[in-house]
Amino acid sequence: MTSQLSSGRILVTGGSGQVGEALIRVLASVGDVFAPGRDELDLTDADSIRRVMREVGPRWVVNAAAYTAVDKAESEPELAFAINAMAPAVFAAETAKIGAVVVHFSTDYVFDGSKVTAYVESDPIGPLNVYGRSKLAGEVALSAGEAAHFVFRTSWVYGATGKNFVRSMLKFAREQEHLRIVSDQHGTPTWSFELAKMTAHVIGQIERVAAQNGRSLSEVALPLNGIYHASGGGATTWYGLAVQAIAEVQQLEPRARLATVEAISTAEYPTPAKRPMNSLLDCTKLEQMFGWRMPEWQESVARVVGELAG
Ligand SMILES: NC(=O)c1ccc[n+]([C@@H]2O[C@H](COP(=O)([O-])OP(=O)(O)OC[C@H]3O[C@@H](n4cnc5c(N)ncnc54)[C@H](OP(=O)(O)O)[C@@H]3O)[C@@H](O)[C@H]2O)c1
Numbered sequence: 298m299t300s301q302l303s304s305g306r307i308l309v310t311g312g313s314g315q316v317g318e319a320l321i322r323v324l325a326s327v328g329d330v331f332a333p334g335r336d337e338l339d340l341t342d343a344d345s346i347r348r349v350m351r352e353v354g355p356r357w358v359v360n361a362a363a364y365t366a367v368d369k370a371e372s373e374p375e376l377a378f379a380i381n382a383m384a385p386a387v388f389a390a391e392t393a394k395i396g397a398v399v400v401h402f403s404t405d406y407v408f409d410g411s412k413v414t415a416y417v418e419s420d421p422i423g424p425l426n427v428y429g430r431s432k433l434a435g436e437v438a439l440s441a442g443e444a445a446h447f448v449f450r451t452s453w454v455y456g457a458t459g460k461n462f463v464r465s466m467l468k469f470a471r472e473q474e475h476l477r478i479v480s481d482q483h484g485t486p487t488w489s490f491e492l493a494k495m496t497a498h499v500i501g502q503i504e505r506v507a508a509q510n511g512r513s514l515s516e517v518a519l520p521l522n523g524i525y526h527a528s529g530g531g532a533t534t535w536y537g538l539a540v541q542a543i544a545e546v547q548q549l550e551p552r553a554r555l556a557t558v559e560a561i562s563t564a565e566y567p568t569p570a571k572r573p574m575n576s577l578l579d580c581t582k583l584e585q586m587f588g589w590r591m592p593e594w595q596e597s598v599a600r601v602v603g604e605l606a607g
Contacts, residue, residue, distance in 0.1 A: 305329055305504070308355040310338060311362030315459030316402060319493035320361055327501045328357065335362075340384035341376065350391040356514055357500055358388050359400040363432070367406070368569040370428040377427055382434035389442030396515045398445040398503070398522075400496055405452035405484060405528070407433045410573025415532075417579045418450075418524045426570035436524065445518035447499060449492070449527040449583075452576055453538070456489035457604045466539045467546060467605060470555040480536035480560035484576040485528040488597035495527055495589050502587060521586060526578035529594040536560045541595055545602035 305328030311317035312332035321332050331353045338349045340362050350358075364370060364380040385401055392399050408416050409423035424430045439446040455461035463486070469476055507517045533541070540558050547555055563574070584590045591597075 305357075306331060306353055306355040307357045307359055307500070308333075308349065308353045309359045309361060310340065311360070314361055314363075314365070315454055315456045315461060315489040316492055317361035318458055319456060319489040320359055320496060323490070323493040323497045324359065324500070327497050327504065331355065341379045343383065343387045346384060346387045347391060350388075350395075354395065355392075356397050357400060358392055358397060359496060360385060360388055361402055363402070364428070367426060367428045367572075370431065371426065371569045374427045374431070377431040378434060381428075381431035382438055385435040386438035386442065389439050389444045389446065392446075393442060393444040396513060398447070398514055398518045399439060400447045400449070400500070401435065401439055402492075403436050403448050403450040403524070404429065404432045405450060405576035405578055406573060407436065407450065408573050408576055410482075410575045412575055415577035415579035416526070416575075418526055418582055425573060428570060440523070445515045445522045447518075447522055448524045449496070450524060450578060451487045451492055451526075452484050452528045452578055453486040454489055454492065455486055455598075455601065457601050459489070462486075462535065462538065463542050463598065463601060464605070466542050467602070470539075470543045470546065471553070473556045475559065476539060476556045477559045477561045477565070478536040478539045479563050479566050480534045481562050482572055482574055482576070483532060483534055485530070485532055485578065486538050486594045486598065487527070487529045487591065488601060491529065491591045491597060492527060495583070495587075495591065498589050499587050525583045525586070526580045527583055527591070528578045528580060529591045529597055530580075531593045531595065532577050533594060534560075538594075538598070541598050542602055545599050546606055549603065549606045 307328040364377040370377040406429035455463040
């Protein structure tokens with residue numbers, strides 16, 4: 298575990314994942330981060346969760362671990378539900394006992410994609426695949442529990458580390474001559490680092506209010522808790538994201554031979570799991586409640602490509 302004992306203990310799960318890795322770095326500014334690996338904390342095992350909760354005694358649990366293999370989940374629903382639904386329910390029960398707060402990440406895939414404009418938090422949900430249903434069950438478990446909780450629904454996460462679309466595109470663009478990318482699914486890419494910064498901001502703000510007013514953490518957090526949409530700014534398609542990322546590399550490396558990109562339809566790229574055609578998230582609530590807005594997606598893609606190419 299990454300650890301230093303102090304009062305502001307933050308238990309981060311999924312530290313080897315894209316979001317968890319960024320959280321470990323960024324949350325060090327607001328507390329003492331404990332980030333057990335899967336060998337110490339296995340989210341399919343409720344007893345393992347309870348044991349680590351007892352050992353760490355956190356003020357905050359930031360649950361970035363998840364079953365994220367969207368297509369594979371279609372054939373492994375039990376495992377997806379154990380990690381994405383049972384584990385958040387156990388965290389909710391355990392944190393409620395000690396007055397801690399849970400931060401959890403959910404997904405744009407809780408929606409069916411039939412809305413024409415961006416989704417707000419109160420829009421009807423309707424997941425199209427097992428992954429979306431398992432993540433929705435995690436949200437429901439937290440809402441039904443007594444613990445103060447913040448569920449950040451995010452979308453199309455990428456970063457300089459981990460398995461993600463932007464890294465795959467940069468690799469394929471160097472290896473192949475021509476890429477065919479889906480251009481009729483609409484959403485917003487979210488940089489894992491921006492998600493981590495937003496999380497630190499929310500934790501820091503709640504801790505400050507609690508300290509300034511001599512109130513308990515849950516007293517301050519409960520009136521604000523619930524679901525928040527938290528994605529990058531703007532909108533694009535997978536095709537738009539691939540084109541932008543490859544153009545950034547080309548600008549940095551004018552002599553590089555990179556693949557051309559062709560726009561195709563979802564029907565031309567069948568996958569085991571169905572995806573929403575529109576999963577844009579309206580992040581106004583996050584801005585109004587916490588004064589936080591993520592940069593436009595193009596700006597963040599440029600930063601990440603710069604990091605990867607440099
Ligand atoms: N990626 C996206 O595009 C996207 C979009 C919307 C929402 N989200 C949500 O954002 C959050 C973070 O996603 P991410 O992209 O950072 O995921 P990720 O890179 O796939 O990382 C998943 C993490 O979960 C851990 N994990 C999986 N099963 C576990 C288990 N049984 N016990 C303990 N740890 C386990 C993994 O550990 P190992 O390394 O040991 O496997 C890894 O650290 C998740 O809640 C995800 O649903 C992601």
